[in-house]
Amino acid sequence: MHFDERDLYTGLATLHWMTISQTDSRWDQAFYQHIIEGNGGRALEIGCGAGRLLLAYLQAGLDVEGIDFSGEMLAVCREQATALGLQPVLYEQPMQALDLPHTFHTIYIPCGSFICVMDREAAVETLRRCYAHLEPGGTLAFNIYLADYNYSQAAAPGPFPGEWKPRAEKQLPGQRRLVVTVRETGIDPVEQIWMEQRRYQLYDGDQLLEEEIHSGQGRWYFRNELLLMLRIAGFSQVVVKGDYTDEEFSAKHTRTMVFLATKDRAD
Known part of the structure; x- marks a missing residue:
C-alpha cells in the first residue's frame, strides 16, 4: 500500500x-x-x-x-x-x-x-x-x-487494524481540546516497516467538532x-x-x- x-x-x-x-x-x-x-x-x-x-x-x-x-x-x-x-x-x-x-x-x-x-x-x-x-x-x-518488535514471538503480528490507543490530548484556547489516538494497521518484520493510522478529534467541551484519520508508515x-x-x-x-x-x-x-x-x- x-x-x-x-x-x-x-x-x-x-x-x-x-x-x-x-x-x-x-x-x-x-x-x-x-x-x-x-x-x-x-x-x-x-x-x-x-x-x-x-x-x-x-x-x-x-x-x-x-x-x-x-x-x-x-x-x-x-x-x-x-x-x-x-x-x-x-x-x-x-x-x-x-x-x-x-x-x-x-x-x-x-x-x-x-x-x-x-x-x-x-x-x-x-x-x-x-x-x-x-x-x-x-x-x-x-x-x-x-x-520494539520481538523477532522471537511465537505468533505472527496482528490482527490488523489494531485497537485505537491514546497518544496525546492537547488543551487549546477556550474549551477546545485535541485528542489523538493511534492504531497499528500492519507490520512487515522482513522489510522493517510499521504502518499506522492516527485519529485526530477536535472537541469544544464534550462536543466533537471535527475528526480526521491520517495514515502513515515508518521504517x-x-x-x-x-x-x-x-x-x-x-x-x-x-x-x-x-x-x-x-x-x-x-x-x-x-x-x-x-x-x-x-x-x-x-x-
Missing part, C-alpha cells in the same frame, strides 16, 4: 504538531545545540516542522536554517516565528531531494524524522546529499528510535545497518551515542541511538 508521507503533517495533524512545538519538553535541544555551538557557523535542520527546535536556536542567537516537505508545517513555523520577532530561512523540500545554495557546518535531523524516507535507495540518497551539503569537518547528526533500523549506509554515502568517521548522552550506544540505552557522522576534512 502506498502512503503519502505528507498525510501525517496536514489538517488537524498540523495543529497537533504546533501544540507540541509550543508545550512539549525539548528533550533533545541541549544535545543538538552543543554540536551546533561546537562546530560554529551555519546549521541546517532537516524536518524542522513547526519550529520546535529551530525557533529556540534562533532565539539563542544561532545561525540555523530549516527545510521540511510540508508547506503547512512551514506556514505554522513562519507564523510562530513572526510572533517571536524572528525571520527564519526556510525551504520546502523533501530531504531525499536536498538541494540548497550553500553548505553547512552542522546538519541535524531530529525526532527520528529520517524514518519518513521509506524507499531504501532514497534513504541512502538523503545521506549522500547531507554529505555533499556539509563543510569539510562538518557533522551530520540524527537519531533513530529503537525498534526501523539497526545500528550496523545505518553504519553501512553512512559509509556508502561517503562518511568514514561515525560515532553512535545513546539516549542523547555522551555515552557510546549500548544495550543499556532503551530509547534512541544518535548518529554523529563527520565529513572528512580532506574533502
Whole structure:
C-alpha cells in the first residue's frame, strides 16, 4: 500500500504538531545545540516542522536554517516565528531531494524524522546529499528510535487494524481540546516497516467538532545497518551515542541511538 508521507503533517495533524512545538519538553535541544555551538557557523535542520527546535536556536542567537516537505508545517513555523520577532530561512523540500545554495557546518535531523524516507535507495540518497551539503569537518547528526518488535514471538503480528490507543490530548484556547489516538494497521518484520493510522478529534467541551484519520508508515533500523549506509554515502568517521548522552550506544540505552557522522576534512 502506498502512503503519502505528507498525510501525517496536514489538517488537524498540523495543529497537533504546533501544540507540541509550543508545550512539549525539548528533550533533545541541549544535545543538538552543543554540536551546533561546537562546530560554529551555519546549521541546517532537516524536518524542522513547526519550529520546535529551530525557533529556540534562533532565539539563542544561532545561525540555523530549516527545510521540511510540508508547506503547512512551514506556514505554522513562519507564523510562530513572526510572533517571536524572528525571520527564519526556510525551504520546502523533501530531504531525499536536498538541494540548497550553500553548505553547512552542522546538519541535524531530529525526532527520528529520517524514518519518513521509506524507499531504501532514497534513504541512502538523503545521506549522500547531507554529505555533499556539509563543510569539510562538518557533522551530520540524527537519531533513530529503537525498534520494539520481538523477532522471537511465537505468533505472527496482528490482527490488523489494531485497537485505537491514546497518544496525546492537547488543551487549546477556550474549551477546545485535541485528542489523538493511534492504531497499528500492519507490520512487515522482513522489510522493517510499521504502518499506522492516527485519529485526530477536535472537541469544544464534550462536543466533537471535527475528526480526521491520517495514515502513515515508518521504517526501523539497526545500528550496523545505518553504519553501512553512512559509509556508502561517503562518511568514514561515525560515532553512535545513546539516549542523547555522551555515552557510546549500548544495550543499556532503551530509547534512541544518535548518529554523529563527520565529513572528512580532506574533502
